[in-house]
Amino acid sequence: MNDTVSGLLMLGLLVALLAAVYAPVGDYMARVFTTSSHWRIEKRLYRLIGVNPDSEQTARSYTLSVLGFSLVSIIALYLILVGQSLLPFDRGLPGMPWEMGLNTSISFVTNTNWQSYGGESTLGFAAQAGGLAVQNFLSAAVGIAVAVALIRGFVRSRSGELGNFWVDLVRGTLRILLPVAFVGAILLISQGAIQNFGDHTVHAISGGTQVIPGGPAASQESIKELGTNGGGFFNANSAHPFENPTPFSNLLEMFFILVIPISLTRTLGTMVGSRKQGLSILGAMTFLIGAAVALTTWAEVGAHSQAARLAGGAMEGKETQFGTWLSSMFAVFTTGTSTGAVNASHDSFTPVGGGTVLVNMMLGEVSPGGVGAGIYGILVMAILTVFIAGLMVGRTPELLGKKIGRKEMTYVALYTLSVPAIVLVGIGAAIARSSTTDVMGNPGGHGFSEVVYAFTSAANNNGSAFGGITVTSDFFQLSLAAAMLLGRFIPIIFVLALAGSLAKQGKVPVTAGTLPTHTPLFAGLLVGVILLITGLTFFPALALGPLAEALS
């Protein structure tokens, strides 16, 4: 069997697996967030924390809950990271310095998982499992909760309430993430991912010793992919043989990355009572991610770079067993979902391959985006699309029976502008500093791309990197932390305000003047709007970085 046949079969198997679980997983998630019955253990938990699970919250209260919970999460994780030497299983390592601790705690609470440290050389097992992995679950559950609140905004009519954040958080964690992560972790161990509590020194037959690192890696690895978090237990992330031991585990990890973001379109369709609506959104996402897979694979497999031509293949920064096919697929899925786990060095990708994964993030993480964040991101873009379409034909824009008025459009515009603004201001500030050229890992346009990639990744809460850049200076630790924080919570505030305003409206009946939004035509329009917005915003930055490199 040759590489092309093997590559296409792997892609086909992945698509088949996702298609098989799409309806059951999507409908299960819809039930999780609509049923009125609580598990017994959940009831006990609600009593313990003093929450009435049958009460509901206004948009304002829901937002305050998200922000308050995230605030205590950041503080608690910060304390764990800087004080890890006081915890068990610390491997004799000191606490993180405060800038790194702050950057890392914000990074994991915002579902970004940007890493300015190497896991095996910096962190003990208590900080990894009891600190970082906990936020891998909870930050993912927060994203799903916000998405569900927005969907409720469309579903409800003349209601001031969006549901109960604490109930959504608990159900997302206990009913969706935890059981799947557990099964996933065991499957990963069956392939060779490790789950132990001790490093092991061995004596190499060629002389010298080697430390074989230990740790609870499998339990963290499965939720890292499922929650689209991406922070590696080890520095090399999913390229490390103990995180991603075989091609099968690699396929499994890609499945986990995609399964919730993809299936949430079904959840949307089921909850709003139009499964075709879910499919048209999925269609737009699939078109974007499919184009990215095609482009990246073409560039990597075809060895379209100077180094790759010289070496006879684009294998710099790739693992032997994954080759160019699995490395390309993983790179596109991890950047299209705001996961940021990597099984290869994106910095060493060909100009077109690396540029494509960069653009993938610039699309705003909607193809299919992070857990929850992808679906609320693309719904905002869908509103923008009906608005633009409405302008063209001179009608009041509507989406799913809700009028899109001045207030809704204000929130949508602010949402759409905020993340690109953070990215571009961050890049500008970094480039204005003369010291920035010293921290770039590569000369010329590629060094500039590293800076563009860093702020794009941080503000879009992806977390992957063109890793050659050194980001441990105070400036980068703090500016990227700010980008992650603002890039996560400003959009969430606007999304929940939008949800509240939609929920208050009554439903408008479908008329001959309503633009149908469940059709392939609409999906095409949506793709066009996303590409247009991204192109207008980021073309200058792309022209100086990857485009210049690809053409030189």
Place this chain on the structure above:
Amino acid sequence: MNKDFIRQTFVGLKILLVMTVVLGIAYPAAVWGVGQVAFHDKANGQIVSQDGKDVGSAIIGQNFKVKDPEWFHGRPSAAEYDGLASAPSNLGPSNPDLLKAIKERQQEIARTEGVDVSEIPADAVTASASGLDPYISPEYAALQVDRVARERNLSASAVRALVRDNTSGRQLGFLGEPKVNVLRLNLTLERL
């Protein structure tokens, strides 16, 4: 300060504490328990022993240096196969340093193996993503057979048979790339 915010934040603190116990302690412990029972060797990193000594992990690469001709060599590593410093080179696709490194590696391999540069596969001259890649391509292994056989006074066909024993095809017939496990191969050589 907003009263509702303070109340919600306090609820958040309580739920975080409970979730830390469930997700941060019980969950990894449960995975550990099942892993240790069902896949004991794998959960512990597939440590390989020879003559009663632990000599490595079956899936973590080791540094068999190019200047030691009696071994099969692994790929170049940006981490020098340090088990606590996994990393790629992160050199960009047109970085002059990378181009220079690839050329030097090609020349060195061409010299030590006595082959033409055009016969050298890409994995032999490029650093892996983890810096701990335990595998090389079957093509790179084949290139090294004659030299290893000569150094160890073995027949080339005997060495070629050992390479075959330590080669795995695509997983399940179609997943990933064919590969040769370098540490396992060198261990079988050492046992002869």
